[in-house]
Amino acid sequence: MKRIFSILLIIGLIIAGGFIFFTNNSPENEPEVVKHVEAKDLDREMIIDIESGMTFSDICALAGIDHGDMMEMVTASEDVYDLTKVRVGRKIKFYFDRETDNFTKLIYPIDTEEELFISPQEIDEEIELAEDEEIPNKFLAERKEITYDVIVKTAKGTINSSLYESAMEQEIDIRAIIDLAEIFSWTIDFGVGIREGDTYSFIYEERYRDGEYVMPGKIIAAKFVNDGRNVEGYYFSEGEDEDGNVADGYFAPDGESLQKIFLKNPVSFKYISSGYTTGPRYIAKFSAYTSSHRAIDYVAAIGTPVRSVGDGTVTSAGWNSSGYGNLIKVRHNETFSTNYAHLSKIYVSAGQHVSQGEVIGSVGSTGYSTGPHLHYEMVKNGTKINPLTIELPSGKAIGEDKMEEFGQVVAKWQGQLN
Ligand SMILES: [Zn+2]
Numbered sequence: 001m002k003r004i005f006s007i008l009l010i011i012g013l014i015i016a017g018g019f020i021f022f023t024n025n026s027p028e029n030e031p032e033v034v035k036h037v038e039a040k041d042l043d044r045e046m047i048i049d050i051e052s053g054m055t056f057s058d059i060c061a062l063a064g065i066d067h068g069d070m071m072e073m074v075t076a077s078e079d080v081y082d083l084t085k086v087r088v089g090r091k092i093k094f095y096f097d098r099e100t101d102n103f104t105k106l107i108y109p110i111d112t113e114e115e116l117f118i119s120p121q122e123i124d125e126e127i128e129l130a131e132d133e134e135i136p137n138k139f140l141a142e143r144k145e146i147t148y149d150v151i152v153k154t155a156k157g158t159i160n161s162s163l164y165e166s167a168m169e170q171e172i173d174i175r176a177i178i179d180l181a182e183i184f185s186w187t188i189d190f191g192v193g194i195r196e197g198d199t200y201s202f203i204y205e206e207r208y209r210d211g212e213y214v215m216p217g218k219i220i221a222a223k224f225v226n227d228g229r230n231v232e233g234y235y236f237s238e239g240e241d242e243d244g245n246v247a248d249g250y251f252a253p254d255g256e257s258l259q260k261i262f263l264k265n266p267v268s269f270k271y272i273s274s275g276y277t278t279g280p281r282y283i284a285k286f287s288a289y290t291s292s293h294r295a296i297d298y299v300a301a302i303g304t305p306v307r308s309v310g311d312g313t314v315t316s317a318g319w320n321s322s323g324y325g326n327l328i329k330v331r332h333n334e335t336f337s338t339n340y341a342h343l344s345k346i347y348v349s350a351g352q353h354v355s356q357g358e359v360i361g362s363v364g365s366t367g368y369s370t371g372p373h374l375h376y377e378m379v380k381n382g383t384k385i386n387p388l389t390i391e392l393p394s395g396k397a398i399g400e401d402k403m404e405e406f407g408q409v410v411a412k413w414q415g416q417l418n
Contacts, residue, residue, distance in 0.1 A: 043105070045095055056086050077141035148207035152204070152205055159198040164177065185333050190334060198227065201417050203220045234251055235249075276389075297373045300374060309332075313351065317329070320341070326342065327340065342374065342375050343362060347362075
């Protein structure tokens with residue numbers, strides 16, 4: 001009965017929302033689900049909410065598991081999950097046979113993707129153990145991937161004040177909006193760059209379990225029109241690389257990564273005269289020590305073009321009287337900004353949007369400068385950092401051999417975004 005109800009609920013959702021529903025397993029030929037329901041019906045279920053200060057030992061005591069078995073469970077799961085670190089707020093489920101009251105199964109949610117299963121394991125008592133062999137554990141512990149039913153949904157909105165408020169009006173799960181902002185975080189500045197009238201649309205998965213909504217899944221495709229600029233991103237996975245890491249991410253229709261890395265250098269230079277230091281440094285021309293040099297100095301001829309290392313908004317451009325001379329500051333996103341000092345010329349003005357690689361000024365020797373060079377600073381969350389050693393997303397474009405496959409992904413979803 002319960003199963004029929006959940007199927008009806010899902011059908012209802014499809015009709016109500018006009019959603020496309022797809023799942024790998026239709027409920028009719030899904031042995032896993034059937035087994036699960038049967039086990040539930042046969043076994044007595046006991047759910048314990050893990051409260052602050054509760055240990056796994058306390059939880060087992062509540063469930064009526066004796067100390068010896070509890071210790072065996074901890075040992076059995078050693079290699080898959082550390083049960084001494086169960087998390088407050090999670091629900092742990094115990095199952096017992098209705099007739100014998102024997103423990104049959106424990107399920108603990110590790111994260112949104114996996115669960116820990118512990119069940120008694122059948123031990124062949126006839127078997128003879130070699131001398132150095134350990135007695136097998138009473139229990140078997142395994143990590144199992146959680147399988148969700150997935151509904152693909154499309155959401156659209158226009159921004160009047162903020163993306164967050166627009167999402168609330170549209171009743172979009174805020175977790176999906178956070179993921180959306182993350183996808184565009186290198187191309188759109190959600191802190192200061194959002195304009196009234198900006199629009200967005202995105203296609204994303206919603207995850208259901210036993211007919212109940214759990215959480216948003218992955219975003220498949222997204223489009224944002226920011227200040228008249230159209231930005232699109234499509235999820236694509238190129239499979240595993242040599243190290244076994246999944247190479248995936250969000251890409252523009254031309255295959256360029258949306259997780260843009262910064263240009264390695266903002267200028268073509270002869271050499272770096274001063275690297276990034278956090279200790280004192282003596283400057284002969286001014287007969288003085290500076291406390292540190294949290295920047296990179298690139299020596300280059302006066303007039304050499306200076307480029308913005310990433311997309312962003314110019315926050316200030318002009319004369320700085322505290323030594324920087326002609327200075328441009330570019331804000332790239334909520335995390336990063338870069339500063340370009342001692343310029344001979346400035347080609348941009350505050351508030352202007354600049355693209356990665358765009359020429360914004362030229363090398364000079366204005367302010368406290370010992371000779372023509374670009375003094376370049378990178379700021380992360382308000383702190384100057386070394387731009388040459390910072391870790392950034394890969395930013396790699398889709399490989400040429402995968403472009404045809406990616407083109408099909410774009411073709412499949414692009415119409416629905418518009
Ligand atoms: Zn410098």
